[in-house]
Amino acid sequence: MAEVEWEEALSALSKLSSAQTSDLCHSLAEQICHNRPPAPDAYLKSLSLEEWWALTGVLRNFLTSSVKHDRTKDQMIESMKAVPEEQRLVIAEATTVHREQLRERLLEDTTAISQCLLRDFDWQLKLVMSSDKLASLNEPLLNVDLDLQDGAGDSRQVTIELDQEELKKLLTSLEGCSKAVQQLTV
Template sequence: MAAPMENFELLKKIEIKSAANLLHRLVDGTCHRPRPSYDEFSKVWSLQDWWTLTDAYTDLFKEAVKNTWTKDMLLENLEGLDADYKSVIFDVIDSRRADIRGQLLCDSHAISQANMTDFDWKLKLVMSSDKISSVQEPVLALDMEVQTTDGRKTVSVELNKEQLSNMINSLEGANKALVQLKS
């Protein structure tokens, strides 16, 4: 966990019930709903402490859900915090796991508004070039139909054996990440 323990201990400045409410509202903020404002807590934390606290817990929620932490893994990352607060934090993450996961998926999907709708491929054999009289290298010609917010367009690429292998490995990695996020 990247956040130092002191960042999590800032939560101890409020009672357990208030902490649970605050954490649920921070999850709401993570899910692009209204989040708690500093004005409500200005008597408890300085502005810098407020930013530190909200960032630490928002990052914790995302990490715990993204990496499917078990209760033991979460508690290990909160070592040094009182058991009551650990329990509240786990309960919030456990009860809101689906909301956080859904938002993480939406945020990932929003990175690109383009979707491939169709593709066509041809295998070509390059016999020679202007510099070499005999090449005989296979090349894949790939035409992809891409739907964007501006409409459809065709993207054409030619890939040699190494480039094709790298592309396949990248797509397999992306698929694994997607499957992991969905589970």
């Protein structure tokens, strides 16, 4: 996390005690994980509304960024050089305590981008020997059954029948998707 981002929040952090900073970090983690917003009333006695928004924004970004990049406690402390030592320890500790919940929430948010996900599939290869127009066709057809799950947890099954040309197009597009996912994960 860049030092510049902490610059916005340093004046607000200096007005809070370590206990208040700890409570705020835990409240923000709860907000991220369970959509429970922190109560600003206790903090607005010490902070202006502008400082409150800057501080909560920076802390929220720090919590999610630290979990996203799988930073250790020492790496978190090192990335907050501009923050006073006592505050650094409190923020890193709160992040460590909520790490698993934050990680799960980030994964949920990422998977929620897609409307459906593939749970399972099955396939069958059939050979069409003839049709009403051609006496001898001998064309292979692939039946693919896709078991999909939407964001609400409901399942549905989709059946697709593909000839050789359609199968080649599908495989090409799936290979492209696989390469894109590999580039994102690297």
